[in-house]
Amino acid sequence: MPDKRSTIFDCNIIPLRRINNRAGNITPVENNVDIPFDVKRVYYLYDIPGGESRAAHGHKHLEQFIVAASGSFDITIDDGTDKKTVQLNRPYFGLHMQPGIWRDISNFSSGAICLVLASLPYNEADYIRDYQAFKKYKSL
Numbered sequence: 001m002p003d004k005r006s007t008i009f010d011c012n013i014i015p016l017r018r019i020n021n022r023a024g025n026i027t028p029v030e031n032n033v034d035i036p037f038d039v040k041r042v043y044y045l046y047d048i049p050g051g052e053s054r055a056a057h058g059h060k061h062l063e064q065f066i067v068a069a070s071g072s073f074d075i076t077i078d079d080g081t082d083k084k085t086v087q088l089n090r091p092y093f094g095l096h097m098q099p100g101i102w103r104d105i106s107n108f109s110s111g112a113i114c115l116v117l118a119s120l121p122y123n124e125a126d127y128i129r130d131y132q133a134f135k136k137y138k139s140l
């Protein structure tokens with residue numbers, strides 16, 4: 001069941017465990033331990049041309065955990081009433097995105113990699129790609 005009541009205040013930055021080692025660091029991510037859902041899909045965005053943005057959509061059911069695996073970028077989150085921009089720039093912090101939130105990812109640094117852990121397999125019917133349709137969805 002979609003939760004149309006989600007707000008930007010339900011989306012949180014979550015610190016991840018960091019294991020320091022002289023040969024480099026490692027950050028483990030485990031289902032329902034480090035993130036609050038089971039991961040069903042993983043994808044990443046990379047080689048984003050300067051000045052371009054990605055996403056600009058919402059989801060009815062999908063939860064996401066978004067990490068700047070490399071570099072940095074901004075995520076503007078919008079619940080139809082309130083809006084805020086979060087910068088991700090460390091691979092040991094991630095943004096937990098609730099369903100029913102519009103997102104726009106922009107301001108990618110050179111070499112940025114946006115890693116997304118998703119709670120569901122891909123389903124085009126879960127996407128809301130038009131902002132006015134999103135606002136209508138949130139008001140129902």
